[in-house]
Amino acid sequence: MSIEDTSVATEELVEEEAQSLSNRKKKRRWRGQDVTAGSPSRAIIALLVTAVFIYPIYLVVLNAFKTQEDIYKSPGVPVLPLTLQNFTDVFTRSDGLFWTGLINSVQITVIGTLVATMVAAMMAHYMVRSTSWFAKLLWITIPLGLMIPAATTLLPLLRVLDTFGMIGSIFGLIIVYIAGNLPFGVLVFSGFMRSIPKEIEEAAAIDGAGPIRTFWAIVFPLLRPAGASVIIFLAVGIWNDFITPLIILGPGNGTTITVGMYRQISEYVSNYGAVFAYMVLATIPIVILFIFLQKYFVKGLVSGASKG
Amino acid sequence: MSTTQIKSSKPLPQGRASLRKRRKSLHSPLHFLLFALPGAILYFVFVLWPLVLAFWSSLTNEDAYRPKTSFVWFENYAKLFSDPAYLQVLGNTLVLTIIAVIVPNALGLGIAILLDRSGWAFNAMRAVFFVPVILSSVVVAVVWQQLMKDDGLINAALRPFTDNPPGWLSDPNLALYSVATIVAWQSVGMCVVLYLAGLQSIPKELLEAASIDGAGPVRRFRNVTWPLLAPSVTIMTVLTMIGGFKIYDQVKVMTNGGPGVGTTSTLAFDVIQTGLSSGAVGYSAAKAAVMFFIIALLSMASMKIMKKREVDL
Numbered sequence: 001m002s003i004e005d006t007s008v009a010t011e012e013l014v015e016e017e018a019q020s021l022s023n024r025k026k027k028r029r030w031r032g033q034d035v036t037a038g039s040p041s042r043a044i045i046a047l048l049v050t051a052v053f054i055y056p057i058y059l060v061v062l063n064a065f066k067t068q069e070d071i072y073k074s075p076g077v078p079v080l081p082l083t084l085q086n087f088t089d090v091f092t093r094s095d096g097l098f099w100t101g102l103i104n105s106v107q108i109t110v111i112g113t114l115v116a117t118m119v120a121a122m123m124a125h126y127m128v129r130s131t132s133w134f135a136k137l138l139w140i141t142i143p144l145g146l147m148i149p150a151a152t153t154l155l156p157l158l159r160v161l162d163t164f165g166m167i168g169s170i171f172g173l174i175i176v177y178i179a180g181n182l183p184f185g186v187l188v189f190s191g192f193m194r195s196i197p198k199e200i201e202e203a204a205a206i207d208g209a210g211p212i213r214t215f216w217a218i219v220f221p222l223l224r225p226a227g228a229s230v231i232i233f234l235a236v237g238i239w240n241d242f243i244t245p246l247i248i249l250g251p252g253n254g255t256t257i258t259v260g261m262y263r264q265i266s267e268y269v270s271n272y273g274a275v276f277a278y279m280v281l282a283t284i285p286i287v288i289l290f291i292f293l294q295k296y297f298v299k300g301l302v303s304g305a306s307k308g
Numbered sequence: 309m310s311t312t313q314i315k316s317s318k319p320l321p322q323g324r325a326s327l328r329k330r331r332k333s334l335h336s337p338l339h340f341l342l343f344a345l346p347g348a349i350l351y352f353v354f355v356l357w358p359l360v361l362a363f364w365s366s367l368t369n370e371d372a373y374r375p376k377t378s379f380v381w382f383e384n385y386a387k388l389f390s391d392p393a394y395l396q397v398l399g400n401t402l403v404l405t406i407i408a409v410i411v412p413n414a415l416g417l418g419i420a421i422l423l424d425r426s427g428w429a430f431n432a433m434r435a436v437f438f439v440p441v442i443l444s445s446v447v448v449a450v451v452w453q454q455l456m457k458d459d460g461l462i463n464a465a466l467r468p469f470t471d472n473p474p475g476w477l478s479d480p481n482l483a484l485y486s487v488a489t490i491v492a493w494q495s496v497g498m499c500v501v502l503y504l505a506g507l508q509s510i511p512k513e514l515l516e517a518a519s520i521d522g523a524g525p526v527r528r529f530r531n532v533t534w535p536l537l538a539p540s541v542t543i544m545t546v547l548t549m550i551g552g553f554k555i556y557d558q559v560k561v562m563t564n565g566g567p568g569v570g571t572t573s574t575l576a577f578d579v580i581q582t583g584l585s586s587g588a589v590g591y592s593a594a595k596a597a598v599m600f601f602i603i604a605l606l607s608m609a610s611m612k613i614m615k616k617r618e619v620d621l
Binding site: 056142 | 336338339340342343344346347348350351352353354355356357358359361362365419422423425427429430433436437438439440442443444445446447450451452453454455461464465493496497553554556557560561575576577579580583584589592593596597599600603604607608611
């Protein structure tokens with residue numbers, strides 16, 4: 001394992017760190033170097049640990065570009081020329097498993113994330129600003145939603161979806177994601193909303209703006225940082241989710257990118273190249289989103305981590 | 309003078325009244341109808357109602373293959389804890405959870421401390437540990453399944469040294485630990501990321517002051533870093549524990565509960581298996597309720613710790 005090995009997998013993630021790096025440098029220039037600077041021996045140990053840790057991912061990315069024969073002969077090293085055959089195989093499958101999965105996952109993730117974020121922001125606004133009994137009821141019941149693991153309610157949820165005729169449909173899945181992610185969104189937004197002075201909204205109301213206008217023109221723009229955390233966290237969660245689409249869509253009712261991956265491993269019994277290429281493709285969209293919203297992700301991770 | 313006072317004070321109450329009226333418009337029925345109701349309906353119907361249904365169903369003997377369902381009170385729960393299959397599942401989940409708490413937290417803390425240095429190389433290495441955090445657990449499970457299966461890449465590498473390499477996923481005594489390794493591997497990434505966030509929020513001045521006072525690296529860690537990081541360790545322990553009790557994806561993808569009967573089955577996997585494949589809806593619901601109580605208890609603990617605001621990750 002060498003520096004080059006790890007850099008293959010890190011290249012895409014190095015850039016976003018570049019900015020925070022330059023900031024840190026500026027701050028630390030005048031400080032004592034003894035506690036923050038890394039010694040060469042520490043760097044070498046760190047490099048070894050990092051390389052061992054990321055080795056499986058390195059294998060996946062590398063072997064996605066190799067033929068089956070080369071993967072078996074020498075799994076750990078690049079064999080030139082690299083091939084794109086595995087990716088072509090995934091794209092041109094006769095059943096179009098990758099494309100249906102991709103289209104469904106994009107639809108579900110985009111619609112689910114955006115609608116859940118908007119509905120949660122509006123609900124949080126009502127809960128923070130209203131003193132009605134209904135707001136109090138929501139304050140008692142919403143935190144409960146963070147403690148429900150998906151596996152415990154999926155089977156009764158199937159029955160509920162059945163009564164609405166939404167079983168096995170992408171639409172039903174989107175609805176489930178919106179409802180299930182409201183508690184997280186509401187709790188993040190409501191914490192943030194308390195810091196917005198009520199007077200701003202009252203001023204808007206005096207100027208004749210109704211509740212809808214006040215919210216979208218005054219409050220919502222102020223929620224942007226919290227909104228970014230909610231969006232990145234929900235999008236990663238929905239895109240990566242496996243158990244919900246597996247059970248709700250059921251066999252033969254379409255697929256998402258993760259369920260498609262699961263179905264594919266039973267078919268390509270030993271075609272590593274195709275499985276690895278599929279995984280690389282399935283991960284690219286979320287990596288792109290992550291690079292744009294990275295700085296909000298750790299925040300979301302911390303506030304969402306208590307989710308059941 | 310008295311007249312001017314009256315004049316100036318008279319329009320004021322009117323203004324206040326209209327202000328109150330305007331203020332009220334913020335809490336108008338429209339506000340309730342448009343802001344609270346759509347979300348609340350979705351939440352009650354698709355989140356809370358299924359939970360109620362699960363509890364209800366756990367008190368019945370509902371079965372997909374039995375036409376008549378009757379109310380049996382707590383019979384399912386009584387049956388649970390004398391069911392050897394369920395005790396095995398409980399044991400599996402405990403083993404998985406213990407490994408998934410201790411290994412990632414110990415390794416994550418160690419790696420975070422190792423990487424908490426400035427310089428481009430350390431920044432790049434920190435970024436690497438983000439990768440498993442954003443990967444789907446299915447991707448991770450598939451990767452490791454390809455590596456660990458009997459004719460997988462790990463055994464291909466071992467073949468020159470031994471004639472029968474271990475069946476990482478096919479040996480009933482080994483499979484559970486293989487699954488635990490995968491779960492731990494992915495959580496290491498998350499632990500590193502969050503512990504690094506905790507370490508970087510410690511003011512460097514404190515460490516510098518300690519170093520000027522003559523404290524070596526060990527003293528600095530023991531007396532400055534550790535006390536400030538301890539709340540993060542508490543919260544991460546609870547969070548990895550919640551994650552451990554919820555494990556489903558890795559088991560479904562890598563072993564499907566096997567090899568053999570239920571050797572790697574977990575609480576979540578068992579709930580789905582009992583309810584869908586075996587059709588024992590009522591019994592499965594009782595298992596779901598037990599799992600819900602475990603997770604809810606841990607979640608409440610984590611929220612309590614978070615609320616104390618000691619943790620400033």
